[in-house]
Amino acid sequence: MSNNKNKPVNPVTDVILKTITNLKVNSPPLYSEVIKASNKYQQQSQLLSQAGVFLADTIARLTVHNQGDFGDGFKKLADTLRELETKRDEVVKVLLNEFITPCKQNIENDQKDIITFEKNYKKERDQMRQDIVKLEARTRKAGKKTTPEVLKQQITELNDKIKESEQLNSNRLRDVVLMERKKHSTFLSQFNQFLDKELELANDTNTKLSSFTQTSRDLINTQNQLPNDLEALISKQERTLVQIQPQSDNSDNYRISYAGGNGGGESYDSYADNYDYSYSDQTESYDNSGGSELQARALYDYDSGESTDLNLRAGDIITVVQQDDGSGWTKGRDSYGNEGIFPSTYIEYV
Incomplete structure (x- = not known):
């Protein structure tokens, strides 16, 4: 027989070894880079969520000095942003708990599994090679010193062992490829949990922001209109000065009386229609002599x-x-x- 070094490599064995090398040497660094990138994304998302809450709180402060329809609009905007940032925070937690953390653990476990698989495969392969070499030696010997029947039996045993070796390679190729595919599938399954949350956030964002956008348009279209309460106030008749009369107590106090607009009509009881002014040395001041x-x-x-x-x-x-x-x-x-x-x-x- 020719030297083993000159024998062509079994293509099945070659694929097995390359797949093992990929799982053991090439994949972990790449997956680790994905985890690093995910960590950075998670941290930046946390900062974005915090900034979004701060923006919502700042917008909410506009309601302090703005009441009515625009005040309600500012409140709705602040509430909408705050709800979305709460949802974003949930997405960030899913990324960390359902992807980053288990993915780190999977890399460690996968490394142990593939090293164990490689060790067992090489042990089985080497044992199979030794058995085939022994059977080849027996077959050569039987061809020189035994009967054709014995030689035929040795050849049958050798062929059976070779088939067993091929079946071993086929089984292990199937095992290692499925191991690789399971690793990738687990990665995608864990990442999908994050993507599902992202999609939920996107849909919620679209719904809530679309709703508020319509509210904003409605408010913008009222920029040239006054609120109903102010419109009603302005539409009332203006008060008209009727007379200024000195007080009956012969002091320097004067009473200014007002009546309804257009020269008369009902007086405005809702206003303080009578005002007292005290004059001293030609300078107007309020009389607080009563001590109040x-x-x-x-x-x-x-x-x-x-x-x-x-x-x-x-x-x-x-x-x-x-x-x-x-x-x-x-x-x-x-x-x-x-x-x-x-x-x-x-x-x-x-």
Whole structure:
């Protein structure tokens, strides 16, 4: 017989060994790179989700100073974005828990499995080669010293062993290829769980944003319209000055009386129709001689880092210490005794 080194490599054996090498040497680094990329995607998605929540919270603050239809619109936008970011956070968790973490474990397990498979296959293959070599030697010997019947028996045994060897290679080729395909299938199955969540997010995003887009268009189309309550207020007749009369107590106080527009008609009871003004040295001022202090209600929050300013919270009742002198600022005192200045437009007198 010729030397084994000169024998052609069995094509089945060659495919088995190449597949083993691919699973043992080539695949792990590539899968590890996929995991690294997935980790980066997961981290960036987390940051994006956090930024989205911050954006939603910032938009929600627009509702503090904006009521009515646009206030409702801002709230709906903020709620929509917040819901979508909650969904995005779920997607990120699925990527980590259902793909990245198990995929790392699979790489380690697959490495152990393929090393065990290679060890067992080489052991079986080597044993089969030794058996064939022994049978070949017996067959050559039988051809020289035994009867044709014995030679025929040896040849039959040799052929059976060769067939057994071929069957072994076929079985192991099937095993290793299925092992490789299972590895890839597991990878795709785990990644699909992430993709399913991504698709769910995409569909939810499309539905919610489409709904809000229509709300936005409806609001945009009302930009030249006033809300119904303001329209009703403006449509009322304007008050008309009727007369200025001195008070009956012979003081310097005067009463200004108003009546309905167009020269008469009903008076506006909803307004403070009578105003008292005190004059001293030709300078207009409010008469607080009774000892009562002027009160105002904060309309908006006002936060300032200046020590001279008074922070406000919408709804707070403020005692006015010094009215606006034309600078746009009023000085007041809150219920805790803190004094400071604040924008005059942030309050209404009560």
